[in-house]
Amino acid sequence: MLLDTGHRAGPAAALRESLYRIRALANNNTLIRLRDPGQTISYVVMPMVLMLVLKPLYVRAVEGGTTKVVTGLLVMFSVFAISIAGNAILAERTWKTWDRLRVSRAPAAELLIGKTLPIYLVMIAQQTILLVYGCLVIGLPVPGNVPLVLGSILIWAFTLLAIGALLAAIVRSHGELSVIADVGALTLSSLGGALVPLSLMPEWAQVAAQLSPGYWALKMLQAAVVGDTAGTMLPAAILLGIALVCGAFAIRRLTRGWGRGGLL
Amino acid sequence: MLQAIDLVKRYGPVLALDGFSLSVAAGEIVGLVGHNGAGKTTFVEIVSYLIRQDGGHVTVDGRPPSASRGRVGVAPQHIALYPSVTVREHLNLFGKLAGLRRAALDSAVEELTVALRLGAFIDRRTAGLSGGQQRRVQAATALINRPGLLLLDEPTAGADLETREAMLDVVKQRAGDGAAIVYTTHYLPELVELQATIAVARNGKIIARGTYDELVDGLPGEVRLIHDNEEEVRVSTTQPAATLIDLLGRAERPISTIEVHNPSLDDLYRSLAVSDAS
Numbered sequence: 001m002l003l004d005t006g007h008r009a010g011p012a013a014a015l016r017e018s019l020y021r022i023r024a025l026a027n028n029n030t031l032i033r034l035r036d037p038g039q040t041i042s043y044v045v046m047p048m049v050l051m052l053v054l055k056p057l058y059v060r061a062v063e064g065g066t067t068k069v070v071t072g073l074l075v076m077f078s079v080f081a082i083s084i085a086g087n088a089i090l091a092e093r094t095w096k097t098w099d100r101l102r103v104s105r106a107p108a109a110e111l112l113i114g115k116t117l118p119i120y121l122v123m124i125a126q127q128t129i130l131l132v133y134g135c136l137v138i139g140l141p142v143p144g145n146v147p148l149v150l151g152s153i154l155i156w157a158f159t160l161l162a163i164g165a166l167l168a169a170i171v172r173s174h175g176e177l178s179v180i181a182d183v184g185a186l187t188l189s190s191l192g193g194a195l196v197p198l199s200l201m202p203e204w205a206q207v208a209a210q211l212s213p214g215y216w217a218l219k220m221l222q223a224a225v226v227g228d229t230a231g232t233m234l235p236a237a238i239l240l241g242i243a244l245v246c247g248a249f250a251i252r253r254l255t256r257g258w259g260r261g262g263l264l
Numbered sequence: 265m266l267q268a269i270d271l272v273k274r275y276g277p278v279l280a281l282d283g284f285s286l287s288v289a290a291g292e293i294v295g296l297v298g299h300n301g302a303g304k305t306t307f308v309e310i311v312s313y314l315i316r317q318d319g320g321h322v323t324v325d326g327r328p329p330s331a332s333r334g335r336v337g338v339a340p341q342h343i344a345l346y347p348s349v350t351v352r353e354h355l356n357l358f359g360k361l362a363g364l365r366r367a368a369l370d371s372a373v374e375e376l377t378v379a380l381r382l383g384a385f386i387d388r389r390t391a392g393l394s395g396g397q398q399r400r401v402q403a404a405t406a407l408i409n410r411p412g413l414l415l416l417d418e419p420t421a422g423a424d425l426e427t428r429e430a431m432l433d434v435v436k437q438r439a440g441d442g443a444a445i446v447y448t449t450h451y452l453p454e455l456v457e458l459q460a461t462i463a464v465a466r467n468g469k470i471i472a473r474g475t476y477d478e479l480v481d482g483l484p485g486e487v488r489l490i491h492d493n494e495e496e497v498r499v500s501t502t503q504p505a506a507t508l509i510d511l512l513g514r515a516e517r518p519i520s521t522i523e524v525h526n527p528s529l530d531d532l533y534r535s536l537a538v539s540d541a542s
Contacts, residue, residue: 021363027355028346028353031348031353032346032349036348052340063368097346098338100338100340100344100358103313103314103336104358104362105361105363131487
């Protein structure tokens, strides 16, 4: 009858089983990402080109122009990467594979970790590559406090992942997701000062910017690259709050099969 | 192995299940038949714990569906595979999710590759496979850990002959090994070949259950004779063979056409529909 799975009782064995399943899910999702890398590549290459082109403009227009062009475009294109997270999660719905996973032995938490871990790593890699490129090619001073910068990247990527998951949990199609993610990303990131330095924007926009996660991400990253730990903390806390609210809603929806089953 | 008693499920104003009861013993194949909307897929989803019933009870091997995950193999009606992932990678994924370790997993993959004839495309991505091949892959992912209960929801829908043969062979073999199997289908001859107990669903409940012979016993068939002068004789009868012999013995003119229609499950459907309407 049922094949021997090697399952043994006890918390340590249960943890090993859980990690085994999460690894299987993460490997599968990594494979899917690697076999369809177009969107990820474009969100890395496009900001690289724009950094080169826009750097002279930023340097002449504002103080600290090099930092602002690197962090601004990093934030802008990392916001675009929300659609990578959203599409990856929504695809499980269109392929109808999410229900197949829900029938398996893996509980909801494992499914979500296994699904989102590779996307999270993609987002971290995107931001890290852009920051390293900024230092090596654009002339961004090498940050003195690397752990602070890394921590900021982790928090920002987590926020983006949660927002992407939220979008995937509420939209009905890839078309809807594309519209919301692209228009929303452009609005949020440019309003937050990612495209045009905030000091050059109208007064109303400078006030409205504070509603944008992109604004807080910029503040956090700009503080982090100059080693300002205190200035990093408040934006980081606000972003974590946004991530937790969005993530909690998304988890609730996804573990119920997009609200269809009312369980799990 | 599977006990469902008086299940009720509503989707808004639609009553999908209305007192649906079904039991399946270990080693038994139950062919669940019924028209679209009869409640077959809703039943499968409740047993799989994808949705929750509004009323009634269901247990798998004595446990509720929430405690039976991993013990139920489900092949849903629609194809649900990752397009860019190969067949082997699918089997490895679902095997690992079921907890199979390397040796057991390799052995299960090998066995299913042979049984469901996956060898020719085992390392191809599923997006490039035919519908029948995808059906076989989907069934393989449900069978990978030899679950005690198999829910196969129209596993041969739109499939070619090879897929159908392979699927029926594996289903028979798994039942022989002691698995309880719920097999929903619109292809009634498959259930005859599987020697399945047939449960007929209609309007959210099981309205008849038995072997094929038991269900069609007493239903009228038809004998039709056409004479060479185009005169037609039609007789509705529960004994088509005997009636034919009788008619041939009494025929006074040459006969150009003989048609014998034995009662089938389609006739059962029709008779049940008539009794429902009346």
